[in-house]
Amino acid sequence: MKVRKLIDSFNDAIDGVIHVLKTQRNMRIHFALAVAVLFFSSFFDLTRLEMLMLLFAISLVIICEMINTAIESSIDIITKKYHPQARIAKNVAAGAVLIAAFNSIVVGYLIFFDRLSQFIPNTFFKIKQSPPYLTFITIIIVSLLIVIIKTLSLKGSHLKGGLISGHSALAFSLFIMISILTGDVLVITLSLLMAILVAHTRVESGIHTIWEVILGGILGVLVALLIFSI
Known part of the structure; x- marks a missing residue:
């Protein structure tokens, strides 16, 4: 018993x-x-x-x-x-x-x-030598992908709502670019916090769900890493 x-x-x-x-x-x-x-x-x-x-x-x-x-x-x-x-x-x-x-x-x-x-300076050393215009190319590509995905999903508008959070995608792509270009742990931490705050505001305002924000963040990170790596 x-x-x-x-x-x-x-x-x-x-x-x-x-x-x-x-x-x-x-x-x-x-x-x-x-x-x-x-x-x-x-x-x-x-x-x-x-x-x-x-x-x-x-x-x-x-x-x-x-x-x-x-x-x-x-x-x-x-x-x-x-x-x-x-x-x-x-x-x-x-x-x-x-x-x-x-x-x-x-x-x-x-x-x-x-x-x-x-770890970070050694990892980003070669990527850091990439031309500076790659930053603008990354932002343009992320923005275009956001518009395309939102258009195909037929949910929300280009600037509000949708299958993924465009604000989160851009915020996290900027976080990756700042990390690569600076290599400074403190700056990287602060930029990550700012990206998280951007994502948090999209959820709290009811514009996106947590999963739409996560998908946006993943898209921004992957695109930025892919472009700078290539």
Whole structure:
């Protein structure tokens, strides 16, 4: 009986994780980023302590997001009406997620900064010698591809909506070009944050879905890398 209850407890816990993944967009984003970070970390020679710090930072974000969801659900059970105390409880829980996410960014940056400082200049050295007009060619090609895809998809207009996010495609193509032309880790990080902010505004404004933004970002990255590599 005790073994059965233990198994039931594990099943309930797993159901809780799956429920949050199914219902919370932010949790899906956290999971996707966690998988990406762990995948790329395998290419670097991280120490045991650095790996421990990385796993702790990732776990902290996911745990805070789950607690935030539990608090929101509990409040919604008690009342559906607006109440100042309910608003405070939800905002505090969301604030905990924000702090945990910011902490994970700082931890990741401190762990990978030195390694990227050595890796990026060597990787981009040959590409950096490319003629400067390739930057403008890349922007034109990305813009044309966006118009073509939106025209074929018959969804949205050329400047708003559509199968992919044109703003995200251009933002991430510019991020790649800035990375190649500068090779500076700090500048690359700041340009990446700006590209993410552009993509985020398209989702928050309801113009694009998260997947349309991701597709746009992938298009911009691939086109920029392909042109500069060739």
